Each structure stands twice: as structure tokens, then as C-alpha cells.
Amino acid sequence: MSSATVVDRNRIGVLLRACHPAPAAAVTGLTAVMAAAAGRGPLGTLLTTGAVAAGQLSIGWSNDLVDRRRDAAAGRGDKPLAAGELTAGRLAAATRWAVACCVLLSAACGVAAATVHLVAVGAGWAYNLRLKAGAWSWLPYAVAFALLPAFVTLALPGRPWPAPQVLGAGALLGIAAHFANVLPDLAADRAAGVRGLPQRLGRRASAATAVLAASAAALLLAPGWPVLAVTAPPALTTLLAPPRSRAPFLAVIAAAALALAVLLLGDGLRG
Structure with a gap:
């Protein structure tokens, strides 16, 4: 194995640790099960799962970008960005790619489905940017989790809620x-x-x-x-x-x- 391959794997590992992997994997996995059970088919399930995974990556990474100074001041060694394992520029670039993938994969599921999913992802970003520090911190979670099943069903024939x-x-x-x-x-x-x-x-x-x-x-x-x-x-x-x-x-x-x-x-x- 070349040294470049090892470095690339290390970078991927660090990025994955920075995305809040447990919540991201849980939300993505539940959505994949819903999509398969609802009859989205192999391709539809793959598109739905990929869109949600990209959205979760963007939310997790943006969270660490927004909180990087606070995390560093608190000595959060579990946060790769705060611990110096990752630069803000690299994480910001990864976040932009995740957003682009989220938009494209969501759009492939249809306009109605894409709209509700992007609203759900936007709720996650609103939490990171402002709402997490106030009494309405619960609202983005409520909105995003409620809309995930709608993202699945609105991509079906007839676009049912x-x-x-x-x-x-x-x-x-x-x-x-x-x-x-x-x-x-x-x-x-x-x-x-x-x-x-x-x-x-x-x-x-x-x-x-x-x-x-x-x-x-x-x-x-x-x-x-x-x-x-x-x-x-x-x-x-x-x-x-x-x-x-x-x-x-x-x-x-x-x-x-x-x-x-x-x-x-x-x-x-x-x-």
C-alpha cells in the first residue's frame, strides 16, 4: 500500500469523525429502511439514501465549523477540527461538496421530494447557525425528523404525503x-x-x-x-x-x- 493511499484513508477517517457519525449513520440508515419498505426500488432507495447521507454530512461538518473556536477553547479533543487534525479550509471544502451532492441527489427524487428534504437539511443548518443556543433549539430537530418520511413518500407515484x-x-x-x-x-x-x-x-x-x-x-x-x-x-x-x-x-x-x-x-x- 502506497503512502498516498494511507494518507487519503487517514483524511477520510478524520472527515468521518468530524461529521458526528453516530447521528448521521442513524438518520441515514432509518431513511434507507423507509425508502426500501415504501417501494422506492433499488435505484430510488440508493438516491434517497445518498441524498440523506450527503445532507447529514453537511450538517455535521457545518456544526464543527461554526463551533470550532468554542470547541478549541473547551479542549474538545474528540473534535478533529478543534484538535488540529483537520483545517477549517479542508472541512469547508468538504461541506460544500456535501451540499452540492445533497441538492443533486435530492433533485433526482423529484421536485416535491427535493423541496421537503432541502427544508429538512436547512433546519439542521438553522440549528447550527443560530437556534441551538436558544429556547427553540428543539424545533429544527422536530421539523427535520418529521419531513424525512415525506421525502420518501413524495418520490413515489402520485406523490403521497x-x-x-x-x-x-x-x-x-x-x-x-x-x-x-x-x-x-x-x-x-x-x-x-x-x-x-x-x-x-x-x-x-x-x-x-x-x-x-x-x-x-x-x-x-x-x-x-x-x-x-x-x-x-x-x-x-x-x-x-x-x-x-x-x-x-x-x-x-x-x-x-x-x-x-x-x-x-x-x-x-x-x-
Whole structure:
């Protein structure tokens, strides 16, 4: 293996670590399952998944670009940009490529589908640029998660919207994901002056909000199931996980996957 190949792989690895890989992979994976189950076909599923992956990359990378000075001041060694493993110029260039790919792949899914997906990605950018530091920090997550199923269904023949309960459950899962994802960084965020809604409420109230929102989403997506079957994982994980653990977020995503599986085995996404 040549040294150039090793360097390229290292650069790719660093870029992937800078994109917030766990949330990006979770959102992309769930969307891929929805697209395949909704009947998008191999090509349609690939286009949908690629568009969402590119959008998630752009959101994750832009987040680190916006927060680079705050992360460096806080000594965030887990952030490649703040740790000096990556330059702002290289990350900005990667972000531009991700945005371009997101727009092109979304457009290939049709105008209606592309519009809702780009609104969802725009919500993620709005969170990074401004809303994460205020009491409306939950709103971009609610909007983006609600619109992901619409991105899938609006690319189908007839451009149907998802069932109303799917849109509502998506918004609730977005809120749950937001509160669970912020839990490990609450103390650091407060020290840096970030005052989103979870930082204002504190750890216990934020953990409870994540569990309640995930529970409500589960009731909408899987009304015939015992709610504990879907909500026990995020509830127990949130209560037992160490303060810096990402496990609560992953548990919420696991609960979302289970509820989604129940939905797909039943009436599906469309209204």
C-alpha cells in the first residue's frame, strides 16, 4: 500500500469523525429502511439514501465549523477540527461538496421530494447557525425528523404525503433525539454559553423529556404494542448511562427503529 493511499484513508477517517457519525449513520440508515419498505426500488432507495447521507454530512461538518473556536477553547479533543487534525479550509471544502451532492441527489427524487428534504437539511443548518443556543433549539430537530418520511413518500407515484401520525411521530422522535443527543455535553455547553432548551432545563428534565417524547412517538407509530416494549430501552439507558455517554441517543434511535418496523409491518408510511 502506497503512502498516498494511507494518507487519503487517514483524511477520510478524520472527515468521518468530524461529521458526528453516530447521528448521521442513524438518520441515514432509518431513511434507507423507509425508502426500501415504501417501494422506492433499488435505484430510488440508493438516491434517497445518498441524498440523506450527503445532507447529514453537511450538517455535521457545518456544526464543527461554526463551533470550532468554542470547541478549541473547551479542549474538545474528540473534535478533529478543534484538535488540529483537520483545517477549517479542508472541512469547508468538504461541506460544500456535501451540499452540492445533497441538492443533486435530492433533485433526482423529484421536485416535491427535493423541496421537503432541502427544508429538512436547512433546519439542521438553522440549528447550527443560530437556534441551538436558544429556547427553540428543539424545533429544527422536530421539523427535520418529521419531513424525512415525506421525502420518501413524495418520490413515489402520485406523490403521497405520509400518514399524519407518521409526521407527528417523526417530530416527537426528533425532539427525543435532540434532548438525548445533548445530554453528554450539557456541562460543556453551559460553560461555553450555549443555552438551548436542554441546557436550560438541566439533565434530569432533559432526560425525562427525551423519554416522554420517544414514548409518545411509539404510541403513534405502534399503537397496538405495549408501549414499554418500545420505550423501555431509552428510559432505562437514559437513567443508567454515565453523564458523558452517547448511549441515550442510540437507545432513542433503537426505539425509533423498532416502532418503525412495527409500522412497516402494518399499514406502512402512506396516509
